[in-house]
Amino acid sequence: MVNIANYNDLVVGDRVIEAGNSENFQTGDWRSLIPVIDIDKCIDCFTCWIYCPDDCIIIKDDMIVGIKATHCKGCGICAKACPKKAITMTPEE
Amino acid sequence: MTMPKKHSDLAINGDNAVALAWKQIDPDVCAAYPITPQTIIVEKFAEYIADGEVTTEFVCVESEHSALTLCTTSCSAGARTFTATASQGLAYMWEMLPITSSMRVPVIMAVANRAVSGPININNDHGDVMSARDCGWLTLFSENVQQAYDMSIIAPRIAEHPDVQLPCLVNLDGFILTHAIERMTPIDTQIVKKFVGEFKPMHPLLDVKHPVSHNLMDGPLFYFPHKYQMVQAMNNALKVAKDVFKEFAEISGREYHLVEEYMCEDAESIAIVLGSSFGTMKEAVDQLRREGMKVGVAMPRVFRPWPIEDLAKLMKGKKSVIVMDRHLSVGAYGPMFPEVCAAALENKDVPKMYNFIYGLGGADTMVSDFMSVFKDVKDGRATRINYLGVKQ
Incomplete structure (x- = not known):
C-alpha cells in the first residue's frame, strides 16, 4: 500500500496555519549517533546550547543536564563546538 | 480618459x-x-x-x-x-x-x-x-x-x-x-x-x-x-x-459557457478551436452551410479545467471532429488533439478524429483556409494530422 496522507486532513495549499508546531515534528529518528555529555568535564559554558540547530540541549537551573532525544538529529555540531571535549558522538543500542 | x-x-x-x-x-x-x-x-x-x-x-x-x-x-x-x-x-x-x-x-x-x-x-x-x-x-x-x-x-x-x-x-x-x-x-x-x-x-x-x-x-x-x-x-x-x-x-447581457458552440446542434462534422480563430471559423461555417454542408464549430471557453463532460456531449453522434491546434508538440500532435480524443472516449461511439495544425508563428489563416479544412475532411483528403498551408 502506498503511504500517503489523506488530502482531506490537509490545509489547502501546503500551509501550516499555527505557529510553533515544529515541536510536533520529531526528527530524533534521523539520528545514527547520539551526543553523550560527560557532566564531570562540562563547565556549563552553553557553547553547545548556542550552536545546536535544533534546540536539543536541555538546561535546568542554569546547568546543562542532557540531550533532547526526540528531536536531536545527531549532527554532531555540539561535540565539535564543545571547548572541553565533553561531548562524544556515540552509537545507540 | x-x-x-x-x-x-x-x-x-x-x-x-x-x-x-x-x-x-x-x-x-x-x-x-x-x-x-x-x-x-x-x-x-x-x-x-x-x-x-x-x-x-x-x-x-x-x-x-x-x-x-x-x-x-x-x-x-x-x-x-x-x-x-x-x-x-x-x-x-x-x-x-x-x-x-x-x-x-x-x-x-x-x-x-x-x-x-x-x-x-x-x-x-x-x-x-x-x-x-x-x-x-x-x-x-x-x-x-x-x-x-x-x-x-x-x-x-x-x-x-x-x-x-x-x-x-x-x-x-x-x-x-x-x-x-x-x-x-x-x-x-x-x-x-x-x-x-x-x-x-x-x-x-x-x-x-x-x-x-x-x-x-x-x-x-x-x-x-x-x-x-x-x-x-x-x-x-x-x-x-x-x-x-x-x-x-x-x-x-452576455452569456458564456464552458464550451461555446456555433451551429453544432445538427452538424455532422464539427471543429474545435481556441481564441480568435473561433470567429473566423464561424464565418467559414456560415459559408459552408450556404453550400449545404452540415458543419459547426466550438471553442472551449475554459481550457483548464478541461470541460470533459461538455465536450463529450458536444461530440455525441458526430461523424467527424476536427481539432484545430495553434501549437505543435513536435514529434506528436497538437496539444489539444489528444485531450479532445480522450473526452470523446466518454461516449460509446467515437467520431473520426482529425488534427489540423495551423497559424504557427502568426501564419495568416483565412476563412477560405478554414473552409478547406472541412472540405478536406469531407472528401477524404485529410490524414490524422495535417499541417495547414505547409507546402509538402
Whole structure:
C-alpha cells in the first residue's frame, strides 16, 4: 500500500496555519549517533546550547543536564563546538 | 480618459480593454515586465496609476521571473494581484507557474498569446500558454476584444472562490486581439466593482494575529495529496465558472459557457478551436452551410479545467471532429488533439478524429483556409494530422 496522507486532513495549499508546531515534528529518528555529555568535564559554558540547530540541549537551573532525544538529529555540531571535549558522538543500542 | 458611461460602446484594442477591466477592478498590487504584444496592458495600467485613477501598488521588477515571484508572494500576503505577459515572458515565468498554483493563490495573469522562440517570432500562436497548461492554472480563452475584457472581470471571481483558490490565465491572441481596435461595450465601474467584490484571502501572511507558513517542503507523504487537492479545486471550478458566467450574464447581457458552440446542434462534422480563430471559423461555417454542408464549430471557453463532460456531449453522434491546434508538440500532435480524443472516449461511439495544425508563428489563416479544412475532411483528403498551408 502506498503511504500517503489523506488530502482531506490537509490545509489547502501546503500551509501550516499555527505557529510553533515544529515541536510536533520529531526528527530524533534521523539520528545514527547520539551526543553523550560527560557532566564531570562540562563547565556549563552553553557553547553547545548556542550552536545546536535544533534546540536539543536541555538546561535546568542554569546547568546543562542532557540531550533532547526526540528531536536531536545527531549532527554532531555540539561535540565539535564543545571547548572541553565533553561531548562524544556515540552509537545507540 | 473619462469614465465610460454605462453601455456606451468604445473603440478599443484588446490590451487597452484588459487594462480598462483592471482599472475598474482596482487590484491591490501589479508587477509586470514589458513584452510584446502584452506591453500596452501594463503601460496603460501604469498610466491609470500615475493619474491616480486606481490605488494599485505598481512594482517595477527586473524580469518576468521576478514579476511572478512578487505576484505570488503579494497574493499570499493577502493582496489581490494582477500581472500580464506573453511568449518568452511566460517561458521565463515557468519555474514559478506551478509554485503559484500549488500555493493556491489566485493571481490573475493576462497572456497576449505569442509564438515561443525559436525561431524568434513575435506573432500569434498558442505556444506560450500550451507550454504552461500542466502548471495548475485556470485557463480562459477569448474570441474577441469584448471577451478579453469580460474574461478579465470574470477571472477573479472564479480564481478567488473559496472552493477553487487557483491562479488564472486570461488569454487573448497577440496582435489579432491585443492591437486590433474593435467595438466593445464596457460595464459600469460600480457594477464591475460590485460583481468582483472584495478579495477575501485564505490564511494571508500579513494576518499577524494568525501566524502562518506558506509553501513548505512536502515529503512523499504530502506532495501527492496536495496535488490531489488541486484536482478537486479544478473540478469545483467547472461548477463555479458556470455559476459566475450566469451571474455575469445578468450584469452584461452576455452569456458564456464552458464550451461555446456555433451551429453544432445538427452538424455532422464539427471543429474545435481556441481564441480568435473561433470567429473566423464561424464565418467559414456560415459559408459552408450556404453550400449545404452540415458543419459547426466550438471553442472551449475554459481550457483548464478541461470541460470533459461538455465536450463529450458536444461530440455525441458526430461523424467527424476536427481539432484545430495553434501549437505543435513536435514529434506528436497538437496539444489539444489528444485531450479532445480522450473526452470523446466518454461516449460509446467515437467520431473520426482529425488534427489540423495551423497559424504557427502568426501564419495568416483565412476563412477560405478554414473552409478547406472541412472540405478536406469531407472528401477524404485529410490524414490524422495535417499541417495547414505547409507546402509538402
